[in-house]
Amino acid sequence: MNEEIKRNQNVDAMSNNYDFSSLSSSKDEIDLFELFSIIVKSKKTILWMTLLFAIVAAGVCYLLPQKWTSTAVITSATDQQLQVLDKLSSELTVLGINIGIDSSYLLGTFEQSFDSADLREKYLINSDYFRLKMKENPIDKIQQRILIENIVNNNILSNSSLDKKDKENKHYNFYTLSYSAETPQDAYNLLQGYIDYVNAIVNKNVKIKIQRAVDIAKLNTDEQYRFDLLKAKNNLSVNIEKLKIAIAIANVAAVKTPVNGSGTFNDDDTFPITIGSYALNKKLESLQTIGDITTINADLLNRKLHLNQLNMLAIPKLTVMPFQYLQQASSSIKKNSPKSTFIVLLSVFMGLFCSVGYVLIRHFVKERKNQLAG
Template sequence: MFVTVENNNIAGRGGDSEQIDLIDLIVQLWRGKVTIIMFVIVALALAVGYLAVAKEKWTSTAIITQPEVGQIASYSNAMTTLYGENAPGVAGMQQNLINRFGSAFSALAETLDNQKEPEKLTIAPSVKGQPLPLLVSYVADSAEGAQHKLSEYIQQVDEEVAKEVIADLQDNIKLQTLNLQDSLKSQEVVAQEQKDLRIRQIREALRYAEQAGVNRPQIQQTQDVTQESMLLLGSEALKSMIEHESTRPLVFSGSYYQTRQSLLDIANLKVVPETVHAYRYVMKPTLPIRRDSPKRAITLVLAVLLGGMIGAGVVLGRNALRNYRPKAQ
């Protein structure tokens, strides 16, 4: 029983000692409040100075996706003229253009990041797990600057992609023109060979007619005449046919004139880069209303906390040293 009481007393005295120490700590801080306030003021002054000289960061964002059909109408019409039914579909062209845009934009972002004074330009999917739409952003030292620069870089990449697409189209036009011209030459050669063969056949029939003494036609229905029976037309008719065939223009099939029409259509193709776009806006570049850094409120709050902590540390440390010296003596 005595031990229990004694332990309770000891425990009670220990609790009183801890309570006295806490009160003493609060009293020390209160007495040193001027010092603490001075440190808080100094910290605030430093924070204000930092806010005044720190470089601001503002981020403008935009959301883009594949171009509309009307934005690539001239390009798709040109591809259809070039390749007809074999031309890629409009959806494929739209996907190809936005893919080109994304690659070119990423390359530009990498180039800007590797400059002596890096610029932060980013592009990424707007929705996780989906390739489109794309979220693009740019960080600048002012809200207007961020918005203007982002718009400028988007337009710059769009123009570059359009020029590349038109350059590819011009190469396709040259290649397809050569192919069609070669096709025309081949058909003309075949038509000339057919004409020469026809004349040789008539001359051969004339020779047989002269040998057989057939001068006048021996048949009435000329549509039934074959190579073997052509001599029955008579030598006079065959001579007239030879003269007629020699001056007769070449005879071509319908595919020849279709090829010529395609060649003329391609020759009239005129597609300028300004009529081709590789993207369309879902959301135009925003004008940011809140800067990324420095954060004024957070900076000031941290300055107060830091100043108060340093001031409290100085007060408590000074009092500890003051109380420590008499004990050391």
């Protein structure tokens, strides 16, 4: 009990010796007016440092490689664009030829060709852009190979609307095509040039497909005609032999002229011996004098006409637009990198922050030295 009383007395004594209420808290407070005054007095220093940061950032943006992208959006060709193809398709359908080319086929073929790495490389290495680039900055074959693959895989892109989660629920398919380069003009020229290059290849493939369909039809019709002609000749030979047998029987039976009656001697509906050997001989002479068997066979004559029409068929020179533009390449060119405006603004804020910090630190260091000196 006595020990507890002593401890309480010691605490009271310490409280009397140290009066905390007399301490000032002003040293722990920040005088905002003083800070603002320091910043205003050093505004020139802050301005020059901020400006220096902005100039350095602008210089860096200028020195960094530029990248501009030209973009085009395409979709299926319209009926008006396919009128030339429709006219030819109708003419071929009359001859039994189905070319199987419609707007979906054309758009799909164009997109498949556009995505071909081989075609991209062939177009690139033969472009004025690439030749000038190699002339200005000669590099070895390994570096050239790396550059080509980088451009082919990263600078030439296509995206289908089917690959995206279409929030607008569009009821048609479209493709976004893009090409990137160091300048806006190069980006546009490369994209438009590659679109024209692929378009020419698609038209070439369309003509090959049509010609192949015609050639297959010619081959099939010719083979069928030859086969039917051979069958007709065989039938003629068989009929001649049957007729000879009928004549021999008629001669044995002494039937020279047609016999009226029940036709007791009739053993062949085609060449009845009841018409007499004289008539049968005349018929034999007629069959043996046939030079062109198609003249007595309507099916063969029609098939020959079909074959002649196919042989005279000439595929006209076609230029088909395999798509329609939703957005032309020239109307959408944007800068991808570097983001100059963003970099400069960020540098301005950094410069402002650093310069204010520098001014304040310099002031307090100077003030501290003065206090120590005093």
